[in-house]
Structure formats: C-alpha cells, structure tokens
Amino acid sequence: MGLWERMPGRRALASPPARVARRSSHFYLSRPSDTEGAVPGSRTPEGGIQMADLQHITLSWDADLAIVTVDRQEKLNALNSEVFAELAEAFQSLRHDDQVRGVIVTGAGEKAFVAGADIGELAKMNAITGVQVSRTGQEVFRTIESFPKPVLAAVGGYALGGGCELALACHMRMASENARFGLPEVGLGIIPGYGGTVRLARLVGLGRAVEMALTGEMVDAQAALAMGLVTRVVPREELMDRAKEQVRKVTRNGPLAVRMVLEAIYRGMDVPIQDGTTFESSLFGLLASTEDVKEGMTAFLEKRKPVFRGR
Ligand code: COA
Secondary structure (H helix, E strand, O other), rough: HHHHHHHHHHHHHHHOOOOOOOOOOOOOOOOOOOOOOOEEEEEEOOOEEEEEOOEEEEEEEEEEEOEEEOOOOOOOEEEHHHHHHHHHHHHHHHHHHOOOEEEEEEEEOEEEOOOOHHHHHHOOHHHHHHHHHHHHHHHHHHHHHHOOEEEEEEEEEEEEHHHHHHHOOOOEEEEEOOOOEEHHHHHHOOOOOHHHHHHHHHHOOHHHHHHHHHHOOOOOHHHHHOOOOOOEEEEEHHHHHHHHHHHHHOOOHHHHHHHOOOOOOOOHHHHHHHHHHHHHHHHHHHHHHOHHHHHHHHHHHOOOOOOOOOO
16 A cells, blocks of 8 residues: 555545546646636636645746645644645655656744644554654655655744654755754654654764754754755745746756756765665766766757756
8 A cells, every 4th residue: 555545635636626627647737727717726926827626735837837835824833644645645756757757845824844743643642653654754755755856944933852753855955044953853752754763964073963962952954054964045035036046946957957966975875885885887878878968968069058858
C-alpha cells in the first residue's frame, strides 16, 4: 500500500470533480489556462488557482514556479497527517508537470512557516504508530529532498520541529528577519523524527546540531544565517519576491543539468568520495549527449541567451 493510500486525509481529495481537465492524473494541479472555468477554487495574487479540494495546503503558480503553502493558520501551520498527505500528493504531481521548473514551500500568515508536527496528533501515538508517524513524515520529506527540480523553503516565521525539518528537506532555505528555527522535541519527551537529527548535522555541523537538538532552544534568522541553516535573510515583506528571484536563478539554467547537480550532490553526501566522483563523471558524460548541452554552448559562442528544452 502506497503512502497516499495510508493517509487518513486522502478521502478529502479522492473524488475529483468530473469536469476538471487532467494534464496529469492529479486533478487539482491543472493550470488556469488549461482549465478555464472548470476548476473549483479562487485565483491567487500570483495568478494561479487555489483549489477548493485541498484542505491544508494551497497551490499557486507564478509562470514556471509552483508555490506550495502550508495553510493551517489556526495551528501555526502544524503538520498533521492530512497536511502530510496533501504535501505528498502535491509533490508527486508537480514532479510530472513539465511546466513547473521550480517550487517554493512556505507557510500561510505572518507568524509561522510551520510550528512543527501537530502535537495534538502526536499525543495519541503509541510505540507502533509512533514509528509509522516518523516513517511517513520521513518519506514525504524524502520526496521533497529527491525532487528533480529546485525546491526553496521561504521561512517567514516559526520553523520548529517538523517545520525546521521540512525546511531542511528543501534544497535551499531563505528566511525573513522574524524567522525562528528550533528543534524543541526534547521538551516534549520525543526526538526529531522527520530526518532532522541527520540533516541538521550535515548542514550546520555536529556541534551546532547537537546543541539545537539537546537544548530545544530557538535561534533567530541571523544566527541561522551565521551557521548556514539558511543562505539569505530578507525583510518579511520581500520574502516571496526574493524567493522567486532566487529560484529563477536556477530555473534559467538547463533543467537536466539542474536535476543532475541535485542528484550528484545529494548522492555524493552518502557515499565515499571516490564513488561520488565516479557517479559525477557518469552524469557529466550523460549530459554531454543532450540537446541542452549543445544549446548552452552554442548560445555562449553566439553571444545569446540559451533556450533550454530539457532534452
Ligand atoms: N501542534 C499543534 N498545535 C500547535 C502547534 C503544534 N506544533 N504549534 C502551535 N499550535 C497551536 C497552539 O496550540 C494554539 O492553538 P489554540 O489557539 O487552539 O490553543 C495556536 O497554534 C497558536 O499557538 P500559541 O502557542 O498560542 O502561539 P504563541 O505565539 O503563544 O507561541 C509557539 C508560538 C510557536 C512558540 C508555540 O505555539 C509553540 O511552542 N508551539 C509548539 C512548537 C513545537 O514544540 N513544535 C514541535 C512539535 S514536535
């Protein structure tokens, strides 16, 4: 049984309206131009569609970028099993959407990116369901980390526990000045369970990761910047524009090259250097046979901008 079938929240998305256009098998990801008048939902400031069928996340588009917003503001966007189900399904669909070249993950409202796993749900777990909760979250975040297009976390407030781990699973992280990061799980008697114990240490180093996970204390945006947990801190009101700008610096490059850089770097983290560099050579060679490489180099020599087609 797949992740999606196991999710309690899937029923909310299981019956697509009959008239919705399908470019993929996922009804709620069709773009406005494909679905004029067909999709229930309202237009967002970015010009995309906010789908009625999604309960706790919204999806919108800005040209070739998809924006995934966790939206449970009454609980500071805490991740319950329905949010996880919707995130999994959204990323699965965006993966196959050729018009989407990059993704921004953010949280709704001014206060939080995501204030962690839903403590109300966690309070009900036992030893067996606890393992399942952790593995399900890990699986969803692994889907994000292994996403073949760039994913940036735009953190505009609290990124605590599972929220910090969600940001860690993204390829890039940008914070607003009011952002706060932390792994407060020990204060609840648990540990980070969505990959945070592994990813934080790899990103910021053992000493800082151990201190954050042991004390449970929050760090502010500047401290997060100093330790490399985020790479940019911007004013709150500029966060989304700067996030889009940052992802577009990636999406203007060859999509196959971007995908393979991600594969090489993330695979390279898990293997001895010799194996990583051998894998790198294979990808390098593979790219040499693509139309994008010819286009990229020809465009340079002809002093024009390349037009990459991902082939
Ligand atoms: N799970 C479930 N509900 C959460 C939540 C979480 N992780 N984080 C916040 N909420 C809820 C609160 O219970 C409150 O709900 P209520 O209005 O029904 O009581 C609402 O969101 C607003 O939070 P509140 O605590 O009133 O806001 P605050 O500004 O006083 O504090 C935080 C903000 C983030 C410091 C505080 O909410 C907090 O510590 N949250 C838990 C963080 C955490 O431990 N995360 C890791 C979980 S493993």
